[in-house]
Each structure stands twice: as structure tokens, then as C-alpha cells.
Amino acid sequence: VPKGVKINLFASEEKFPELIKPVQMAWDTKGRLWVAAWRTYPERTPDDKVGDRIIILEDTDGDGKADKFTVFADHLNIPTSFTFANGGIVISQPPQFLFLKDTNGDDIADYSERVLGGFDSGDSHHSISAFTLGPGGELYMLEGTFFYTQVETPYGPVKNHNAAAYRFEPRTAKFEVFVSYGFANPWGMTFDRGGQRELFACEVGQNRWEEINIIVKGSNYGWNRLIN
16 A cells, blocks of 8 residues: 555454445545445345344544444335435435435434335346435436336436436436436446546446446456547
8 A cells, every 4th residue: 555554444244243245335524434234135035024224333432443333224125325415315225215314313313205216126236326416416326227117206207218327306306317328237427527427337338428438347358448
């Protein structure tokens, strides 16, 4: 590692059994690590007596290691993605996504609101994920192939067959298919300093969409192409 940089183990399932099967993580403004932990990965079955969780891991003594955990939300069903919003988190739980918030300061969600519903939930590996906030406050989310999604919105239904990137405006509740073009399994989206979107897809081949650079990853080929 570079001079002055140190790597250490922040948290493990050995110390925190609640960290089982982590799928996504994000840091909040207090320096705490939030993790989506799937006890029922890859999918919940009818006889499962427990659900999945969002947990908070915290380093309270400043030694670079987590020494405290809190279960923010329990009994979830395949929380494929989450991001911070309006003092809480928005979280995907196909066929819907929810807004969860702690209103009394104990770091445990006590308010839940259904934001949108109608997302296909046939395969947890393809369902809506990779929540990404855009430069203008809009929320993007990705969905993989083989799905038939129909989301009801105040402006009418939004339908899509096979993979897509969706765009949601929290202030107006507008929801739309941002792009659905040729890729099978989009796994991530990011933005460069100019606001240009880059979408990462797990497949081999060329994909292109006006404002988007699509980086294509093949299982045996590494990062093989960047199309501007």
C-alpha cells in the first residue's frame, strides 16, 4: 500500500455473527458502516423463520475496528440495495422498495413507507439493485434480464421486459425507464466529474447509449472494452 496507508480488518462474521452474507455496504456521515446482511441468501424460502437485516457497525474508540453493532431493520426480504435519503434509507425489497426511518434516535427503524411496487422478484440476482444518487438528487436503480416489471406510478404504469436502468425523482414521484438496451445484467452505475453516466454490465459485447459509457465485463476476459 502507499506510504502512510494502513489496511486492517474492520469487522468480520467471527466477531459479529449478524454480518452473515453481506451484500451491500455504505458509510453514513457519522463514520458508521451500514450493511445489508442476507441470512436467507440467495432467496427466502417458505419455511424460513428469520428474514434479512440492515445492520450498523460502529468504531466507538477510534482504533479502526468495529466494536458495536445495531440492527436498524429486521425481517426484511432480500434487501438487494439501499441508500441514504431524508434522514433514513430507501431500500429495495422486491417487488417493492421502501423508505425506512428512525424517528426516536435509537438507530432502529420505526417508520416504514412503501414508495413504489410492481418490480419483478423472480430471481434475487437480477432484481432491482445498485441504488445510485445522481447529481440532481434523482435515484437510479438497475434490474437484470428475464424480468417483467410493471410499476404503478401517479403518472401511469411503467413497464419493462428484460434489463433496464430506472430513474426516480423523489420530489415529483416520477419514475421511468432511463435506459434498456442490449445488456443482460447491469451491476453498477457511477458518474464522472462532468456528470457523464457509466454503467457496468456483466457480459461480453458492445453496448452503447447516448449519454452512457458502458463498461462490459466478461467472465474470462476482464475489463475488455470502454465505449464512449
